[in-house]
Structure formats: structure tokens, C-alpha cells
Amino acid sequence: MKNIFKHSILLAIIFASVFPTAAQMQTFPLQSVKLTNGAFKNAQDVDLKYILALNTDKLLAPYLIDAGLALKAERYGNWESSGLDGHIGGHYLSALAMMYASTKNAELKSRLDYMISELARCQAKNGNGYVGGIPQGKVFWERIHKGDIDGSSFGLNNTWVPLYNIHKLFAGLRDAYQFTNNKQALKVFIGLGDWFADLIKPLSDEQIQIMLRTEHGGMNEVFADLYEITKDKKYLQIAEKISHKAILNPLIQKQDKLTGLHANTQIPKVIGFEKIAQLNGNKDWSDAAVYFWNNLTQKRSVAFGGNSVREHFNPTNDFSKMLESNQGPETCNSYNMLRLSKALFLDKNDLQYLDFYEKTLYNHILSSQHPTHGGFVYFTPIRPNHYRVYSQPETSMWCCVGSGIENHTKYGELIYSHNQQDLFVNLFIPSELNWADRDIKLTQKTQFPFSNFSEMIVNLKQSKNFKIGIRFPKWTSQMKVSVNGVNQKFTAKSSEYILLSRKWKNGDKILVELPMKTHLEYLPDSSNWAAIMHGPIVLAAKTDTTNLDGLFADDSRMGHEAKGKLYPLETAVALVDDNKNYLNKIKTINPKKLEFSFSNLTLIPFFELHDARYQMYFQTMNSEEFTKNTEKFKNYESQILALEANTVDKINCGEQQPEVDHNYKGEKSDSGYEEGHFWRNTKAFISYQLSNKNLEGKFIEISVLDKFKTENMAFLLNEKPLEILSNENKIIKLKIPDSENLTKNLVLKISANNGVYSPRIHQIRLTIKP
Incomplete structure (x- = not known):
């Protein structure tokens, strides 16, 4: 009877089981994980060359x-x-x-x-x-x-x-x-x-x-780190004191006040909230971080994991501005979202954070570096038929270069994790793990995502009992696991661990099969724009290689922006099917290279697509809708392109990069976002430097959001008064004196008179015609 009981226990241990939670998770030191081959190893090697340059x-x-x-x-x-x-x-x-x-x-x-x-x-x-x-x-x-x-x-x-x-x-x-x-x-x-x-x-x-109204990175986080290292409580008190309450308090109340805010300004603050909560046990602050993460990943992120348009959070119910813009999600945002996802995973032991981490790692971070000569991407437009710009070591010193040289150094940080006794496999990346404290080594051999399989080999000096947890990704439903050729039974579901519990011996082999399916992922605004995914991988099509102006950035202030010609949206390819069988339009070409096709396009993993214009999002519609939408886009874009053709330079007031690019200065000035418009006003003055390229600019148009009296404002150009031609429909038109037309740099100063605030100024354009 005793032996039967022992045998039953042994059988139960051998079977794989579900492991939705674990004892407190920890990462392995980067020194313990070595990349062996594949796209991530290549990215690490290319980054190393850039760093040394x-x-x-x-x-x-x-x-x-x-x-x-x-x-x-x-x-x-x-x-x-x-x-x-x-x-x-x-x-x-x-x-x-x-x-x-x-x-x-x-x-x-x-x-x-x-x-x-x-x-x-x-x-x-x-x-x-x-x-x-x-x-x-x-x-x-x-x-x-x-x-x-x-x-x-x-x-x-x-x-x-x-x-x-x-x-x-x-x-x-x-x-x-x-x-x-x-x-x-x-x-x-x-x-x-x-x-x-x-x-x-x-x-x-x-x-x-x-x-703290001004962007300050993760200052609260680094002071929490100082406390963690030194145990001096004054640093934790400072971390709490320099946490921005205007962002924190709405998050605690689960209020979405994010639309219009500069995206990457906020994410590091939230990483700090979570870090401080881990140290002082403040559940409200940790819950605020979770609410923020849920909001961004479910309502504000696109298929490759990025968020923001022109560096700001767009409305959750309207991604149209992102679809139109050449300034799509910023890489720094995803750099910080991975840091937040990692922190929350380690704190909560919840695998949903790994699902997002994996998707963003493959589709945004990996794609943000040129895979041969190096160089980092700032904006990744989702506008059909546009492209990205790459940095160069001697010319480009953007924020996304700073985070970029970091991004590809630390791919080993979360492939594996552990608690006190057990080992967990989180990502399917070819690598070698050396858990020195437990004298356990694990080698992972895989060509994922170009193969559905990953083989893991256990290396031990002596046999020992412990558990190996294999992540069951959200994007697959038919995962299979075998140990030494024996299929394992388990009840785990997506976003849980399959737990293999046994006495492991040297040379044991785990084989994981991860079937992937092609599916559509729609934008969060419920529009008909969808990305084509294969498992966790975003597929996109090279569409053109013409007009790639500034593909490799010069040293200009806005060299990170792809300023080449915008191709009309009506020329974008759509998934058209009257029966809504859109996936039937997509055909497999080469499964080992993840090549697919539809219409006249070839789809490949986005992280392999470089030096070209591309299409990542496609409208899904029937043939009647296709005809109507094509005409709508054509009419809309003709107006936009005509306006841009008449524009020599423009400033979107209240947005960080356009204002810095135009040498903003001001006093007693506020900025904000309302009704889809960024704005800036002043009770003293604001000034910008406009660039009169080719000396074509003859007029200035100032778009405002409020009515105002002209006697309460003054306009100076290079310290000379400007003539107001008209003030109608909240557009002020000013004529540039003939004496200033020969000047390339035009300093526009807008002053508020009589102690009243100026109207909220939305946009300033230097134009050829009035």
C-alpha cells in the first residue's frame, strides 16, 4: 500500500501542471544569460559597434x-x-x-x-x-x-x-x-x-x-533606487516628494486624464510610482501604475506596442491623426513601457505583462535599429506608404538614440526568471542560462518566430528536484510540451505557466511547440483599420523606395522626422471582401520566412523591413465602402496637401518638439490640450524663430481657439511691428514687411497687453500666399 501511494505521488509530480502564480519573481543578472544566435544576437552585435563608434x-x-x-x-x-x-x-x-x-x-x-x-x-x-x-x-x-x-x-x-x-x-x-x-x-x-x-x-x-510640470524623466525612481542601495530613508522621502501629483492622483482615482499629454514625460513617472510602492508598501500607488499600464496597453497602443502621435497621447476613440501623421509612436515610449511591464511582472507575477513585453520587444524595439549598419529610429509612422529615419553616430543625438543604445544591450533581462527554487522560461530566444547559485544551466535552441518549436536542454552536475515553468503565450491556444520525447499533460491556459515538476538530470530535453495563427488586430478606436499578425509578430509590406528623404539623418534639429513626400491615403491597399472573409485574402508564400501575400503585396515580419516605405495597417471593408472611402480620402488630402504646399514653416504650439525646434521662449505662459488641439497662451510674451526657407514666406497665419480684442495683443517680427491684415474665424493674418523678406530666420514675438491673457494659440504658419 505504501509503495502504491509513493507511485501515485511520483506520477502526479511527473505530469505538467498549471502555474498561474509563483513565489516572488526575480530576474537573472545579465551576466547569467548569453544570446547565441538569431535576430536579437545580431541586434546586440550591431549596437555594440554603434556604441564603440x-x-x-x-x-x-x-x-x-x-x-x-x-x-x-x-x-x-x-x-x-x-x-x-x-x-x-x-x-x-x-x-x-x-x-x-x-x-x-x-x-x-x-x-x-x-x-x-x-x-x-x-x-x-x-x-x-x-x-x-x-x-x-x-x-x-x-x-x-x-x-x-x-x-x-x-x-x-x-x-x-x-x-x-x-x-x-x-x-x-x-x-x-x-x-x-x-x-x-x-x-x-x-x-x-x-x-x-x-x-x-x-x-x-x-x-x-x-x-515637476516640466518633463523630468524618472527622478522619483532614481531616488527610490538610492534608498534601496543605501537604506537612507531621506532618499525615499525625496522620491515621494518629487512624484508628480497632477499625474498620480487621477490614476489613483482611476480617471483617464492622459489625452493630449506628452507621452514619454508620463511613463517614467509611473515607473517611479511602482518602484516607490514596492519599497513603502503603498498599494494605492501600485494600483495607479497598474491602471496606467492597462490604459496604455489596451486603449492607446497600436499592434507593434508603441503609443503616441507627435509624441502625445491621442484620444482613445480616434486614431485618425496617427494614421495621417509622419510622426507615429516614439521609441522612447516603448523603452519605458518595457521597463514598467517588467517591474509590474516582477511585482504581480502576472503573465499579461510578459505578453505585452514580448509583442513590443519583437515588433517595436527590435525593428527600431537598422540590422546591418546600425542606427536608431525615433518615430515609427503607421501612415500607409511612409517610412522611418535612422540615426548616425556623428550626427544624431536624439533622446531615442540615448534609449536606443540601451535597448539592444539587455535582451537577456527577461528571457528567464526565477524564484528561490524554480526556473521560468518567459521568452523563446536562443540563449544560454547559467544559474550559478543553483548550479543549473539551460540552453534554449530555437528559430522562433520562423519556427514553431523551441528545444531546451538541462545541464546539471548532479540530478536535482526543481520546477521549470514554461510560459503559455496569449497568442496561441494549442501549445504542446514534451520531456525526453514524452508528451506532458497540463491544464494551463493562455498567460499562465506550464509547470514541469520532476527530478531533473543532466541532458534532459524539453521540446515546446507553439502553433501560430494569422489574425487581424484592429486599432483600439473601433475603426476598420487592422494590422495583420502572425502569432505575436506584426506583418507589413514594402511598398516603395522612392522619396526617402533623410533616410539616414543629418545633424539638423528635426533630422529624426521622415520629411519625405506624403503619399495620398487613397493609394493605400485595403482588405476588401463583401463577405468579411478578410483572412482568406492572405496567402502563405514561405512559412519558414514568414512570407505571406495579398493583392500585389508581400508581407514579412515588420522587424525585418527596412530602407523602404511600408504599409502596416489596412482598412477592412466591402467594395461599396472602398469606393466611398477612396473618394473621401482623395478630397480630404487634396485640401491638406494644398495647405502644406502654401506653407514654408509651421509651429504646432504647445507641442514639445515643434516648439523646441523653433527656439521657444516665454514668460507667464501655459500650454494644454483641448478639443483635439494643443495650445499655448501667455500673460507676458512668447516668441518663436521661423525658418524662411528660400525666402518664400510673405505672410504669417496664427490660428487661435478664443475670440480676442486686437488691442490686447501685439505682434513683432525681428522686433518690428507687424501689420494685421485680418482677424476672422479665429485666424489672424499678418503681413511680413518687405524689409524682412530677405531674412532666413524670423523671430516672431507675441505679447499680451493690458494685463490679460492672450487667446490660446494653436498653430502658426509662415505662408507664401495670404
Whole structure:
């Protein structure tokens, strides 16, 4: 009887079982996971070359300038010398640290140690713990310390996102310590943290919240990290104090106040809310992070995982502006959404976070780097027949270059995870895991997604009991698992783990089969635009290779924007079927390459599509709807294209990049979003610099959202009064004096008179004709 009982238990253990939750999850160090081949290994190798192509002394130059030390090389241009000086240097520290942890490349460690020593030298010269590259940093921070604060969405005292900038250095110092155990990095990190603590000490909570209106990255997160490292409670208190309540409180109340906000400004704040909640046990803050994540992933994200149009959250019920724009989802957003997804997965043990993580990793992050010569993508348009632009090491210093050099260093961070005893396989990427503490090795061999199979080989010095959990992805319903050729029974469902519990021996083989189906994923606004997916992979079609202006970016301020000709939307291919059998139109060409076709298009994985215009979203409709929609788009686009043909330059007021690009300055100014329009007003003045290309601009049109009296406003161009031609239908038309037509750079100053606010200004256009 005793032996029968033992035998029954043994059989129960051998069978695979469901594992929806687990003891607290932990990641493996990057040093423990080695990529072996495939697209991710290639991306890591290409990123390594890009990282090594950058010059450390050029990246350090802004810090040396601020500290008053002699330069060893002139700083980079582009964003690194136009206000965000030093921000790439912080990202570079993180990239060096994580790539070194992933590859053990000695040159990376040498560069990292050198940069940290130089930053320490700058910190010592400054004498108060501060080190930074922000232009005129000492003057700027002294104003903040005295409570002289004028904050807007991206300008703090007319300085371009200084807190966002210095956050990159904070994060880089943290990563240098955590990934490479650089003790000097920790010392500089703590010194910088203490300087910031002294900086804000005289400020009231209200003043701090005003300061936080301006984009500030994950400042609350890095102070929570400082607390976690040092256990000094003052850092956790600062983390709580510098958490932006205007964003946090609506999320706690489960109120969606996100439409119109600058997207990547908000995501790092929420990562901080979640981090702080893990440390102080504040459930409301963690619930706020979950609500935010659910809102973005279910209501605001497109098929490849990205979100935002022109860097802002669009309305959840209308993605039309994103479909029209050449500025689709920003890669930085997905960089941060992966960080938030990872944090929530580790906190909640919920595999829905991995489903989103996987989709975004393959379709946005992997696709955002050119797979041969390198270069990173800022905007990924979903507009049919448009394209992306790639950075170059010497010309491009955008935010998405900073996050880009990090993105491809850390692919090993979540392929596997573990609790105290057991191992979990989360992603199907060829790799080798070395769990040194448990003396367990696992080799994963797969060609996924080009194959439905993944083989895992267990390597042990001696047999031992533990569990291996295999993630059951959301996108498949017929998963199969065998161990040493024996099929395993399980009751697990999608977004759960299949748990294999047994006494493992050296050489045991697990074979996982992951059948994938082709399906449509519609935009969240319930429109008829759909992406074609195969399993978790977005399929898209190369449509053209003409007019790829600026495909490889120059050093211009907006070089990251694909400014080539917009091809009319009515020329986009649609899925047309009167019986709504749209999937029947899609035929398999080569399953081993994931090649499909319909109409005259060949569909391939989007992460393999480069150097071309493409179509990722397709309208689904019957033949009658197709005829009507084609005519509608044709009429609409003819009006838009005529307006653009008459425009020499334009500014979308209240949007970060257009305003920075046009050298925005102002006082007593607010910005916002209402009724589908961004806007900016002022009770003092605002000014912009317009570019009169080819000296064609003769008139200025200012679109406003409110009625106003002309005596309450004044308009100056290069300090000379402008004549108001008309003020009708909330459009002010101004004539440029003939004497200014010969000037390429036109500075427009708009002043509010008589102590009243100006109307909310939506857009400014420099035009050829009135």
C-alpha cells in the first residue's frame, strides 16, 4: 500500500501542471544569460559597434565645460549642443554597463571606468556634489534653489527639460554600480543625490510640484533606487516628494486624464510610482501604475506596442491623426513601457505583462535599429506608404538614440526568471542560462518566430528536484510540451505557466511547440483599420523606395522626422471582401520566412523591413465602402496637401518638439490640450524663430481657439511691428514687411497687453500666399 501511494505521488509530480502564480519573481543578472544566435544576437552585435563608434571625450565635454575643466575633445552637435547637452552621456553610461554585463567586452568596461573617473573629477571641481552638462547649469540651479521657478511642459526657466537631462546621469551612475559594481560610480551617485536634496530643501511642496510640470524623466525612481542601495530613508522621502501629483492622483482615482499629454514625460513617472510602492508598501500607488499600464496597453497602443502621435497621447476613440501623421509612436515610449511591464511582472507575477513585453520587444524595439549598419529610429509612422529615419553616430543625438543604445544591450533581462527554487522560461530566444547559485544551466535552441518549436536542454552536475515553468503565450491556444520525447499533460491556459515538476538530470530535453495563427488586430478606436499578425509578430509590406528623404539623418534639429513626400491615403491597399472573409485574402508564400501575400503585396515580419516605405495597417471593408472611402480620402488630402504646399514653416504650439525646434521662449505662459488641439497662451510674451526657407514666406497665419480684442495683443517680427491684415474665424493674418523678406530666420514675438491673457494659440504658419 505504501509503495502504491509513493507511485501515485511520483506520477502526479511527473505530469505538467498549471502555474498561474509563483513565489516572488526575480530576474537573472545579465551576466547569467548569453544570446547565441538569431535576430536579437545580431541586434546586440550591431549596437555594440554603434556604441564603440561614439567618442567618450565628446560625450564628456558638456560636463567638463560646466566644471570649468579643459576639454579633451569638442562636444557633439545636434541635441548635445542645443540645450540637452550631456543627456547622451548618461545614457551611454547605462549602455556601457549593460552591454559589458551581457558580453564581457573589456573595451566597454575600460570606457565606463574612464567616464566615471572623469565625472568624479568634475564633481570634485564643483565642490558641492553637483555634476552635469546643462548649459549655464550653475546659474540655472541657483535660481531654482531660490524658488525662482517658471515651469511649463518642457521649459523650466526657459531651459530645455533640465531635470530630464540630469536624470539620465543619475540613471547611468546607478547602472554603472548595479551592473559592474563600480564603487566610484556609487560615490558620485550619492554625492549628486545629496546635492539635489540640498537644492530642493528650501522649496515648498507647491514649488516642487510646479517644477515637476516640466518633463523630468524618472527622478522619483532614481531616488527610490538610492534608498534601496543605501537604506537612507531621506532618499525615499525625496522620491515621494518629487512624484508628480497632477499625474498620480487621477490614476489613483482611476480617471483617464492622459489625452493630449506628452507621452514619454508620463511613463517614467509611473515607473517611479511602482518602484516607490514596492519599497513603502503603498498599494494605492501600485494600483495607479497598474491602471496606467492597462490604459496604455489596451486603449492607446497600436499592434507593434508603441503609443503616441507627435509624441502625445491621442484620444482613445480616434486614431485618425496617427494614421495621417509622419510622426507615429516614439521609441522612447516603448523603452519605458518595457521597463514598467517588467517591474509590474516582477511585482504581480502576472503573465499579461510578459505578453505585452514580448509583442513590443519583437515588433517595436527590435525593428527600431537598422540590422546591418546600425542606427536608431525615433518615430515609427503607421501612415500607409511612409517610412522611418535612422540615426548616425556623428550626427544624431536624439533622446531615442540615448534609449536606443540601451535597448539592444539587455535582451537577456527577461528571457528567464526565477524564484528561490524554480526556473521560468518567459521568452523563446536562443540563449544560454547559467544559474550559478543553483548550479543549473539551460540552453534554449530555437528559430522562433520562423519556427514553431523551441528545444531546451538541462545541464546539471548532479540530478536535482526543481520546477521549470514554461510560459503559455496569449497568442496561441494549442501549445504542446514534451520531456525526453514524452508528451506532458497540463491544464494551463493562455498567460499562465506550464509547470514541469520532476527530478531533473543532466541532458534532459524539453521540446515546446507553439502553433501560430494569422489574425487581424484592429486599432483600439473601433475603426476598420487592422494590422495583420502572425502569432505575436506584426506583418507589413514594402511598398516603395522612392522619396526617402533623410533616410539616414543629418545633424539638423528635426533630422529624426521622415520629411519625405506624403503619399495620398487613397493609394493605400485595403482588405476588401463583401463577405468579411478578410483572412482568406492572405496567402502563405514561405512559412519558414514568414512570407505571406495579398493583392500585389508581400508581407514579412515588420522587424525585418527596412530602407523602404511600408504599409502596416489596412482598412477592412466591402467594395461599396472602398469606393466611398477612396473618394473621401482623395478630397480630404487634396485640401491638406494644398495647405502644406502654401506653407514654408509651421509651429504646432504647445507641442514639445515643434516648439523646441523653433527656439521657444516665454514668460507667464501655459500650454494644454483641448478639443483635439494643443495650445499655448501667455500673460507676458512668447516668441518663436521661423525658418524662411528660400525666402518664400510673405505672410504669417496664427490660428487661435478664443475670440480676442486686437488691442490686447501685439505682434513683432525681428522686433518690428507687424501689420494685421485680418482677424476672422479665429485666424489672424499678418503681413511680413518687405524689409524682412530677405531674412532666413524670423523671430516672431507675441505679447499680451493690458494685463490679460492672450487667446490660446494653436498653430502658426509662415505662408507664401495670404
